[in-house]
Amino acid sequence: MMSVEKSSKAARGNVQCENTNIHLLKANDYVAEIIRSKMKETSTLLINVTSSAGSGKTTLMQKTAQRLKDKLKLAVMVGDLETERDADRIRQTGIFALQIVTGGICHLEAQMVHQILDQFDLENLDLLFIENVGNLVCPSSFDLGEDYRVTLMATTEGDDKPKKYPKMFLTSDLMLVSKADLLPYLPFSVEAVVKDAREINHELEVIQLSSLNEEGIDEWCEWLLAKVQEKKST
Amino acid sequence: MHETSIINSVARTLEMEFGEERIHSLERIFLKVGILSNIEPRLLMNAFEAFQQTYPTFSKVSLEIESTPLVIHCAECDVDSEVQNYRFVCKSCGQPSKNVIQGEEMLIHKVEFNDE
Numbered sequence: 038m039m040s041v042e043k044s045s046k047a048a049r050g051n052v053q054c055e056n057t058n059i060h061l062l063k064a065n066d067y068v069a070e071i072i073r074s075k076m077k078e079t080s081t082l083l084i085n086v087t088s089s090a091g092s093g094k095t096t097l098m099q100k101t102a103q104r105l106k107d108k109l110k111l112a113v114m115v116g117d118l119e120t121e122r123d124a125d126r127i128r129q130t131g132i133f134a135l136q137i138v139t140g141g142i143c144h145l146e147a148q149m150v151h152q153i154l155d156q157f158d159l160e161n162l163d164l165l166f167i168e169n170v171g172n173l174v175c176p177s178s179f180d181l182g183e184d185y186r187v188t189l190m191a192t193t194e195g196d197d198k199p200k201k202y203p204k205m206f207l208t209s210d211l212m213l214v215s216k217a218d219l220l221p222y223l224p225f226s227v228e229a230v231v232k233d234a235r236e237i238n239h240e241l242e243v244i245q246l247s248s249l250n251e252e253g254i255d256e257w258c259e260w261l262l263a264k265v266q267e268k269k270s271t
Numbered sequence: 272m273h274e275t276s277i278i279n280s281v282a283r284t285l286e287m288e289f290g291e292e293r294i295h296s297l298e299r300i301f302l303k304v305g306i307l308s309n310i311e312p313r314l315l316m317n318a319f320e321a322f323q324q325t326y327p328t329f330s331k332v333s334l335e336i337e338s339t340p341l342v343i344h345c346a347e348c349d350v351d352s353e354v355q356n357y358r359f360v361c362k363s364c365g366q367p368s369k370n371v372i373q374g375e376e377m378l379i380h381k382v383e384f385n386d387e
Contacts, residue, residue: 052383053383055289055381055382055383056381057378057380058379059378060378061280061379062280064283178308178377200357204307204309204375236357237357237359239359240369
């Protein structure tokens with residue numbers, strides 16, 4: 038897997054040229070595969086949750102924990118540049134959560150996830166969320182070994198985001214239109230955001246939800262339960 | 272921040288592949304980055320210049336960055352289409368496709384050494 042094709046071309050004078058074609062993030066993808074095979078062994082569903090800062094990832098984690106903690110065993114690892122605040126908030130719901138403090142790095146890398154993976158009791162875990170750093174740019178390039186990538190798109194962000202940050206929507210499996218309770222007050226078209234996102238990724242699934250008034254939370258939880266079931270049966 | 276960590280990763284990868292000794296005769300690095308890679312060539316160049324000041328081994332190395340357009344392949348028509356305005360549709364049949372064959376890459380495409 039780590040082997041790279043190298044073909045030495047004819048030397049030009051004393052200049053030796055080597056065609057390499059090495060992926061810049063090869064080291065990351067190698068670790069991501071290690072994570073993927075670990076999760077396969079324990080049949081733990083791994084979900085990478087991404088979005089801009091302030092779109093409601095942590096609130097959704099809290100709501101999801103409240104709804105599902107009696108039905109399955111779940112835990113969260115959460116990345117931020119600084120502070121333990123998000124992990125604290127999630128732990129208040131009674132599930133296990135660990136904070137990854139990136140110290141200024143704008144995304145999570147597979148190595149960071151792998152380093153703390155041993156602290157989770159994977160054998161007894163059905164579902165592990167990775168709440169990524171709030172950022173629609175860099176996290177899109179880093180495979181964390183996840184089964185699914187879920188991107189929140191808050192109504193407060195404006196409906197023009199998918200085309201501005203295409204890679205995130207291309208690499209996502211599910212888009213959650215979050216803060217749907219605010220729709221009556223905002224110039225935000227769900228239809229427009231879904232159209233733009235699906236022009237990038239026609240397979241993208243969409244759920245409209247609100248962690249506050251619980252619209253769409255049932256549908257989201259059913260989606261998760263189905264994926265957990267699928268993972269167990271493979 | 273992002274660009275700096277990418278340049279670090281390039282240097283680390285090359286040292287891994289060719290060994291620290293050989294890196295001393297490194298002259299040119301060719302990168303190929305797709306427009307979907309979220310890498311901005313100009314910023315990457317700045318990051319490389321900053322890197323060179325810290326790591327003298329790389330002070331005489333030049334960096335060439337090629338930016339590649341976004342191309343998808345349609346399995347139905349067996350046709351490649353360049354993606355315009357991030358509409359991922361086949362130019363021949365108009366059907367959507369997310370089979371990206373170019374434009375996502377982040378590659379160390381080629382390196383040149385001056386072995387004296």
